[in-house]
Amino acid sequence: MEQPEVAARAPGARGRAAVTVPVLIVVALVGGQLPSFSTAASLWTLGTGIVLIRLGLGDRASRRAAARPLGPGALWWLLPLAVFGGFEAVTFALSAGDDLPTFSRLMDPVLDRPVARSAAWFAWSAAFWGLVRR
Amino acid sequence: MMRVLAVGGFSSALALVAALVVLGRRPGSRIPSLGAVCGRVMSYEVGPVPVGRIGLLGFWWWVGWHFLAR
Structure with missing residues (x-):
């Protein structure tokens, strides 16, 4: 079965990507330079979120084809969700610090580096844009 | 030891996501x-x-x- 989002690519997708990718790169480069717990980082995340949520709830961003019903194969997606949720719940409930860290705690030293932070910013905002267009 | 367990657990969840992404992109896949x-x-x-x-x-x-x- 051909996946609907592949079949539904609009002819102008390349031109749209030529605009959105550079914008996302700039957003990520700026976001990656802002340190954790800073007012600037909070405002940048808040502003990016407000813009994207407004676009996602409005009609200005062109959307992909309407979603089709999913078959029973979709239940496989619950497996990683359950594994991740289970480990996060246990590590959070036990609050054992670095002995049994939560996912956030594991990511803290990684996201302290500006390059990794920019990459995370790009991944987050690109996925956000993907959701806006759904 | 417990830290390794946590890292392994989260890594396995991410590996499962990666596997499902690959499987879901194969032609004729029943996994969306x-x-x-x-x-x-x-x-x-x-x-x-x-x-x-x-x-x-x-x-x-x-x-x-x-x-x-x-």
Whole structure:
């Protein structure tokens, strides 16, 4: 079965990507330079979120084809969700610090580096844009 | 030892996501792509309110806030 989002690519997708990718790169480069717990980082995340949520709830961003019903194969997606949720719940409930860290705690030293932070910013905002267009 | 368990658990969840992404992209796959699953969740509405859309966009914003602002 051909996946609907592949079949539904609009002819102008390349031109749209030529605009959105550079914008996302700039957003990520700026976001990656802002340190954790800073007012600037909070405002940048808040502003990016407000813009994207407004676009996602409005009609200005062109959307992909309407979603089709999913078959029973979709239940496989619950497996990683359950594994991740289970480990996060246990590590959070036990609050054992670095002995049994939560996912956030594991990511803290990684996201302290500006390059990794920019990459995370790009991944987050690109996925956000993907959701806006759904 | 417990730290290795946590790292292994989270890594296995991410590896499962990667495997499902690959499997979902294969022609004829019965596993839908992650995009198709998100699209279906976002199409859920209660009356005129796009609950699925609001929920998923809001959740994703919170993920960014949690990891990138804090």
